[in-house]
Amino acid sequence: MSLTPQAVHPVVPQVPAMAREAAQAADAARQQITRCAGTFAELGERLRQHPPRFIITCARGSSDHAASYGKYLIETTLGRAVASVGPSVASVYNTPLDWKDSLFIAVSQSGRSPDLLRLTEAAREAGALVVGFVNHEDSPLMRMCDVGIPLCAGPEQSVAATKSYLLSGLAFLQLVAHWSQEPELRDAVVRLPEALEAARALDWSPSLLRLAEARGLYVLGRGIGLGAALEMALKFKETCRLHAEAFSTAEVLHGPLALVGPGFPVLALGQEDNSAGSTRDVVRRLVELGAEVRSVLDVPGTEALPSVPGIPTAIAPLCQVQSFYMAVHRLAVARRLDPDAPPHLRKVTETV
Numbered sequence: 001m002s003l004t005p006q007a008v009h010p011v012v013p014q015v016p017a018m019a020r021e022a023a024q025a026a027d028a029a030r031q032q033i034t035r036c037a038g039t040f041a042e043l044g045e046r047l048r049q050h051p052p053r054f055i056i057t058c059a060r061g062s063s064d065h066a067a068s069y070g071k072y073l074i075e076t077t078l079g080r081a082v083a084s085v086g087p088s089v090a091s092v093y094n095t096p097l098d099w100k101d102s103l104f105i106a107v108s109q110s111g112r113s114p115d116l117l118r119l120t121e122a123a124r125e126a127g128a129l130v131v132g133f134v135n136h137e138d139s140p141l142m143r144m145c146d147v148g149i150p151l152c153a154g155p156e157q158s159v160a161a162t163k164s165y166l167l168s169g170l171a172f173l174q175l176v177a178h179w180s181q182e183p184e185l186r187d188a189v190v191r192l193p194e195a196l197e198a199a200r201a202l203d204w205s206p207s208l209l210r211l212a213e214a215r216g217l218y219v220l221g222r223g224i225g226l227g228a229a230l231e232m233a234l235k236f237k238e239t240c241r242l243h244a245e246a247f248s249t250a251e252v253l254h255g256p257l258a259l260v261g262p263g264f265p266v267l268a269l270g271q272e273d274n275s276a277g278s279t280r281d282v283v284r285r286l287v288e289l290g291a292e293v294r295s296v297l298d299v300p301g302t303e304a305l306p307s308v309p310g311i312p313t314a315i316a317p318l319c320q321v322q323s324f325y326m327a328v329h330r331l332a333v334a335r336r337l338d339p340d341a342p343p344h345l346r347k348v349t350e351t352v
Contacts, residue, residue, distance in 0.1 A: 218244070
């Protein structure tokens with residue numbers, strides 16, 4: 001079956017819900033900061049007094065991409081190991097767990113997927129401190145948590161999650177800021193809503209619309225930016241029926257580079273931290289191979305993607321996703337697709 005733009009001709013809403021909801025992220029971020037700062041402060045104090053042996057995250061889809069962002073924040077700030085554990089460990093394999101004195105973080109929009117609930121229950125039984133970042137406050141997951149923290153994203157009607165991803169990222173940022181008490185991260189929390197507003201106004205549409213006839217591309221990121229790359233690749237698949245693969249800028253050199261040649265589309269993310277130099281080196285290599293690279297970092301031979309200047313490094317990936325969200329729905333429409341109603345998908349996915 002062809003997945004070219006001519007394959008589907010739906011009636012597309014004039015302003016997709018995906019775009020409207022993504023545009024609400026800054027206001028929702030302000031609400032989360034105001035409402036949840038006290039809970040995060042108490043949790044941070046608890047974790048300093050009783051540091052966990054290790055941290056486990058449990059999530060799927062966009063929520064898992066936010067957890068990837070959180071993983072790198074925790075590991076690079078606090079030096080503690082973080083692992084994403086598949087819910088099937090409990091729901092399918094019924095494995096006995098030894099998670100005493102660990103921190104278990106479940107991330108979910110609906111808080112209703114059976115496999116996630118089963119792993120959360122198993123984590124509690126195994127002695128973990130269970131924390132939930134959940135958008136639906138009346139969900140079963142919220143009731144199972146030792147510390148349940150609402151995302152405050154508000155309702156999302158579009159199948160493709162947007163503001164709930166950004167608010168999940170903010171929850172991890174608040175957690176690490178209060179746990180570490182790093183002034184730079186506290187400042188990043190305060191500045192995120194305004195930065196999201198600035199990112200919302202940046203126009204990535206000209207770059208993305210040139211992918212209207214594309215059949216595939218790579219989305220690259222590294223460190224705290226890898227979760228953003230994973231999220232963008234998912235949205236290309238979900239809303240545009242465009243096969244996008246996300247890689248670390250280090251991992252792309254280990255095999256995937258073989259597919260790159262003249263005209264191959266690449267979207268390269270990045271932030272001005274210790275990963276910036278190696279990211280630029282990889283992007284230069286892609287340019288040498290003839291790839292059509294759209295890059296956040298300045299590299300000769302690439303098409304520049306606008307980014308918000310002067311913001312804390314920790315929130316740069318979230319701002320890049322915000323800019324992307326405001327443009328990708330236009331690519332979906334250009335490919336004659338409805339970004340609010342991807343085929344074969346529904347808003348709440350319940351897996352076992």
